[in-house]
Amino acid sequence: MTRLLDVENLAKSYAGLAAVRHVSFGLDRGEILAMIGPNGAGKSTCFNMLNGQIRPDAGRIRIDGVDTTSLPPRAVWRKGVGRTFQITATFGSMTVRENVQVALMSHGGALGRWFGRADTRGRDEADRLLALVGMAADADRAAAELAYGDLKRLELAVALANRPKLLLMDEPTAGMAPRERVGLMRLTAEIARAEGIGVLFTEHDMDVVFEHADRMMVLSRGLLIAEGPPETVRRDPEVRAIYLGEGLVYDARHQEARADASTSGPQPEARA
Amino acid sequence: MQLVFVQFMTGLASAASLFLVASGLSIIFGVTRIVNFAHGAFYMLGAYVAYTLTDRFTGAFGFWFALLAAAAIVAIVGCLLEMTLLRRIYQAPELFQLLATFGVTLMVQDLVLLIWGPEDLVGPRAPGLAGAVEIFGKRIPSYDLFLIALGPLVLAGLWLLFHRTRWGVLVRAATLDRSMVAALGINQKWLFTGVFGLGVFLAALGGALQIPRDAVNHGMDLRIIVEAFVVVVIGGLGSTTGAFVAAILVSQLNAFGILVLPKISLVLVFLVMAVVLVVRPWGLFGTRPPPAQASIGMAVRPWRPLAPGEIAVAAAVVAAVALMPLWLGHYALTVASEILIFVLFAASLHLLMSVGGLASFGHAAYFGLGAYGAAFVVKAAGLPMLAAIAAGPLLAALGAAVVGWFAVSLSGVYFAMLTLAFSQIVWSIAFQWVDVTGGDNGILGLWPDAFAASPAAFFWLTLAVVTPALVWLHMVIFSPFGYALRAVRDSELRAEAIGIDRRRVQWIAFVIAGTAAGLGGALFAFLKGSIFPDVMAIPTSVDGLVMVLLGGVETVLGPIVGAVVFKALAMWLISQTDYSKLVLGAVVVALVVAFPKGIVGTLADWRDRLTARRGAGPSDAEASADATAAEPPAGTMAPAPSPATVAGRTRP
Numbered sequence: 001m002t003r004l005l006d007v008e009n010l011a012k013s014y015a016g017l018a019a020v021r022h023v024s025f026g027l028d029r030g031e032i033l034a035m036i037g038p039n040g041a042g043k044s045t046c047f048n049m050l051n052g053q054i055r056p057d058a059g060r061i062r063i064d065g066v067d068t069t070s071l072p073p074r075a076v077w078r079k080g081v082g083r084t085f086q087i088t089a090t091f092g093s094m095t096v097r098e099n100v101q102v103a104l105m106s107h108g109g110a111l112g113r114w115f116g117r118a119d120t121r122g123r124d125e126a127d128r129l130l131a132l133v134g135m136a137a138d139a140d141r142a143a144a145e146l147a148y149g150d151l152k153r154l155e156l157a158v159a160l161a162n163r164p165k166l167l168l169m170d171e172p173t174a175g176m177a178p179r180e181r182v183g184l185m186r187l188t189a190e191i192a193r194a195e196g197i198g199v200l201f202t203e204h205d206m207d208v209v210f211e212h213a214d215r216m217m218v219l220s221r222g223l224l225i226a227e228g229p230p231e232t233v234r235r236d237p238e239v240r241a242i243y244l245g246e247g248l249v250y251d252a253r254h255q256e257a258r259a260d261a262s263t264s265g266p267q268p269e270a271r272a
Numbered sequence: 273m274q275l276v277f278v279q280f281m282t283g284l285a286s287a288a289s290l291f292l293v294a295s296g297l298s299i300i301f302g303v304t305r306i307v308n309f310a311h312g313a314f315y316m317l318g319a320y321v322a323y324t325l326t327d328r329f330t331g332a333f334g335f336w337f338a339l340l341a342a343a344a345i346v347a348i349v350g351c352l353l354e355m356t357l358l359r360r361i362y363q364a365p366e367l368f369q370l371l372a373t374f375g376v377t378l379m380v381q382d383l384v385l386l387i388w389g390p391e392d393l394v395g396p397r398a399p400g401l402a403g404a405v406e407i408f409g410k411r412i413p414s415y416d417l418f419l420i421a422l423g424p425l426v427l428a429g430l431w432l433l434f435h436r437t438r439w440g441v442l443v444r445a446a447t448l449d450r451s452m453v454a455a456l457g458i459n460q461k462w463l464f465t466g467v468f469g470l471g472v473f474l475a476a477l478g479g480a481l482q483i484p485r486d487a488v489n490h491g492m493d494l495r496i497i498v499e500a501f502v503v504v505v506i507g508g509l510g511s512t513t514g515a516f517v518a519a520i521l522v523s524q525l526n527a528f529g530i531l532v533l534p535k536i537s538l539v540l541v542f543l544v545m546a547v548v549l550v551v552r553p554w555g556l557f558g559t560r561p562p563p564a565q566a567s568i569g570m571a572v573r574p575w576r577p578l579a580p581g582e583i584a585v586a587a588a589v590v591a592a593v594a595l596m597p598l599w600l601g602h603y604a605l606t607v608a609s610e611i612l613i614f615v616l617f618a619a620s621l622h623l624l625m626s627v628g629g630l631a632s633f634g635h636a637a638y639f640g641l642g643a644y645g646a647a648f649v650v651k652a653a654g655l656p657m658l659a660a661i662a663a664g665p666l667l668a669a670l671g672a673a674v675v676g677w678f679a680v681s682l683s684g685v686y687f688a689m690l691t692l693a694f695s696q697i698v699w700s701i702a703f704q705w706v707d708v709t710g711g712d713n714g715i716l717g718l719w720p721d722a723f724a725a726s727p728a729a730f731f732w733l734t735l736a737v738v739t740p741a742l743v744w745l746h747m748v749i750f751s752p753f754g755y756a757l758r759a760v761r762d763s764e765l766r767a768e769a770i771g772i773d774r775r776r777v778q779w780i781a782f783v784i785a786g787t788a789a790g791l792g793g794a795l796f797a798f799l800k801g802s803i804f805p806d807v808m809a810i811p812t813s814v815d816g817l818v819m820v821l822l823g824g825v826e827t828v829l830g831p832i833v834g835a836v837v838f839k840a841l842a843m844w845l846i847s848q849t850d851y852s853k854l855v856l857g858a859v860v861v862a863l864v865v866a867f868p869k870g871i872v873g874t875l876a877d878w879r880d881r882l883t884a885r886r887g888a889g890p891s892d893a894e895a896s897a898d899a900t901a902a903e904p905p906a907g908t909m910a911p912a913p914s915p916a917t918v919a920g921r922t923r924p
């Protein structure tokens with residue numbers, strides 16, 4: 001049986017700067033794969049190539065055996081790929097529920113209709129997804145007024161709307177309080193295991209990675225330098241070198257992010 | 273062969289002024305990200321001031337001094353404008369910037385009329401360059417040769433300025449990355465003012481240099497601004513070299529168009545522009561523009577369709593309007609019909625600019641196409657009025673389908689300029705294709721059928737057509753398609769990532785909006801009994817934008833309120849004063865700066881504040897007071913913090 005995601009020799013440069021250099025990896029159904037690496041390692045670039053946002057310079061991407069390398073994002077989405085963005089992208093003028101409803105309507109092929117009210121379509125399913133990510137109470141709020149952590153949750157609900165086979169989550173927990181991070185990833189892992197969804201995510205918080213990832217891969221300056229179960233990768237000398245070298249900076253940033261997260265906006269009550 | 277040479281030289285000479293204006297526009301945009309609609313007004317002012325000064329200062333020295341002094345004076349006026357107006361709107365959505373500078377254009381038109389009177393003014397010849405030089409057996413005016421040499425000289429001068437002076441290097445740095453300049457500790461405010469002054473100087477000089485060639489007149493501003501838009505769109509917004517090359521291209525097309533294809537000479541330039549845009553969307557020398565700073569129409573208060581109670585109120589309003597013929601006279605009823613038609617026009621534009629985030633500066637084209645479509649059906653096919661009102665919008669739909677297909681590949685100011693340019697094509701066709709459209713004389717004798725001949729009957733007919741159309745537009749907004757349209761406006765990235773085809777959705781919206789506008793145009797033709805090209809000129813398009821803005825660009829019902837208030841106000845003004853443009857322009861500027869939410873938006877804010885105060889406990893009231901305090905002070909118009917800025921804060 002073909003793998004859910006099969007990436008071969010993926011490469012991308014920006015004006016001479018090699019952001020991603022011939023990276024190959026795969027992902028199975030129901031598997032949770034963490035991609036880690038310092039800032040600028042090329043993680044987001046990889047994600048953007050996987051969902052068609054950026055066209056790779058070289059390499060091939062297959063999803064469920066189908067070549068999606070040169071497809072635009074909307075076509076990749078139709079193949080069953082949901083994603084969240086490092087910098088969240090939601091429809092600010094709509095309510096939280098409407099954000100999910102739009103994704104549901106798009107999945108059901110209803111967005112071309114000029115007649116009939118949209119706000120009653122897929123309402124129950126939207127509420128179910130929102131409840132799943134712990135946003136049920138915010139369904140009628142405008143997305144523009146959400147705190148950052150809640151936006152990440154909303155993005156997850158939107159990404160689940162097309163019943164994806166593959167979920168791409170670029171820093172899903174960035175900007176969240178530590179407790180929230182673990183909660184969100186635990187939730188994602190549960191959903192993924194229950195529905196057999198493959199998850200690829202990037203994450204700076206190693207606690208989250210070690211707790212939830214089945215496998216991890218390490219990217220550094222666009223190169224894949226290690227791959228395997230978390231226990232093995234953790235002991236890899238090259239990885240240790242990178243993270244030791246980066247260690248201080250990394251920890252400092254980490255602390256800062258936490259501090260910011262705990263002061264930015266009203267904290268939602270603990271969920272999940 | 274000789275004729276070709278003469279035309280070629282004339283084209284080159286015309287390119288000089290066009291290049292000056294376009295490069296000024298481009299430089300200002302590069303640094304401030306403002307597309308200065310008032311650039312044409314500064315060009316015109318440069319010419320008028322130069323006319324006055326050359327009258328005062330004669331002789332060789334006096335003449336050239338007068339030209340430079342005129343440009344300098346206008347540049348100072350430009351700096352003052354930048355300091356008092358533009359500084360307040362740098363953060364505002366592009367539409368507001370375009371509108372504010374258009375408001376200034378309107379004001380300048382009347383000011384020029386006040387100061388210099390309505391006649392065309394003929395300036396002196398350039399001393400020493402009044403003659404002609406014989407080249408290849410043809411006499412070429414010396415002044416043209418001077419202009420031909422001037423273009424490359426100015427280009428070289430600008431290059432030196434931007435590459436060899438500290439100030440110029442800073443300007444270039446600011447063009448690439450504005451945050452960098454702030455980081456270098458440069459006073460960004462004065463850099464912007466300086467750049468704006470330079471751009472205005474170039475425009476005014478371009479105008480001043482025209483006085484030995486052409487009479488100074490009132491149409492100069494809009495004519496040059498449309499050409500300058502075309503030039504920067506072809507050359508690439510922000511590129512001086514692009515402006516130079518494109519100015520020559522456009523001028524040559526104009527010069528040879530008249531020679532080779534006189535029937536379509538006006539259209540030729542726009543056709544070339546369309547081709548360039550298909551091949552290189554950001555112009556020959558341009559680069560992809562940064563994403564728009566703030567999209568218009570982004571309401572923080574989510575929209576909802578009318579509740580049953582509100583529908584009852586709306587129905588009551590329609591019923592009350594339907595009773596108006598019982599107490600209004602003939603003239604008032606005609607005015608009321610016209611207002612209704614413009615309500616539909618504004619609502620159609622609202623679908624595009626508020627729901628779709630695409631501010632068209634050429635929406636009048638589809639209004640006009642609907643009107644001409646109806647006229648053709650009556651004149652050529654001899655069909656009755658109702659058939660014409662049904663068929664007219666088809667021509668508008670066709671036009672919108674063609675233009676929209678090009679336009680939706682762009683966004684923001686590019687979209688605005690492109691739609692403006694296309695509306696000028698349509699206008700040129702109506703103006704130039706005399707056999708079919710009657711040209712300037714228009715098409716006359718489009719009287720309603722007997723049953724609708726009385727003003728009351730026509731009013732009822734208008735109401736019976738406009739009301740369902742408005743209901744339909746309202747339904748579209750809240751249909752799944754309307755959500756898709758808002759989705760691509762709010763976040764193209766997210767929309768594409770959930771399977772929405774942005775271009776397709778926006779193209780369909782463009783066609784719907786154009787068709788609805790065309791329906792209004794068809795009614796308009798019968799209301800007036802005639803149709804002229806000017807109905808689709810720029811002012812009509814801008815009227816539509818102002819109506820939507822006045823009503824409240826972030827609201828659903830704004831265009832209806834805005835159109836009624838604006839149209840009534842405009843008609844009243846014209847009856848009261850000869851300087852209605854001055855007042856109107858000031859109103860537009862004031863709206864943008866002090867009242868950006870419009871009538872309905874402001875009312876909704878008040879209502880929200882009231883309910884917050886009346887409802888629930890003190891904590892709620894506090895929260896709403898906080899929200900008010902957190903709002904930017906009136907007049908600064910900082911966009912609401914977007915998720916991206918929040919992200920920027922949490923993850924440096």
Ligand SMILES: Nc1ncnc2c1ncn2[C@@H]1O[C@H](COP(=O)(O)OP(=O)(O)O)[C@@H](O)[C@H]1O
Binds near residue numbers: 042
């Ligand atoms: N649009 C772009 N243009 C130029 N360089 C880019 C662009 N996007 C990313 N890069 C560069 O590519 C490298 C990888 O970036 P990215 O994929 O965002 O890394 P990560 O997500 O791992 O932090 C970085 O050096 C970054 O500066």
Ligand SMILES: [Mg+2]
Binds near residue numbers: 044045170
């Ligand atoms: Mg990243």
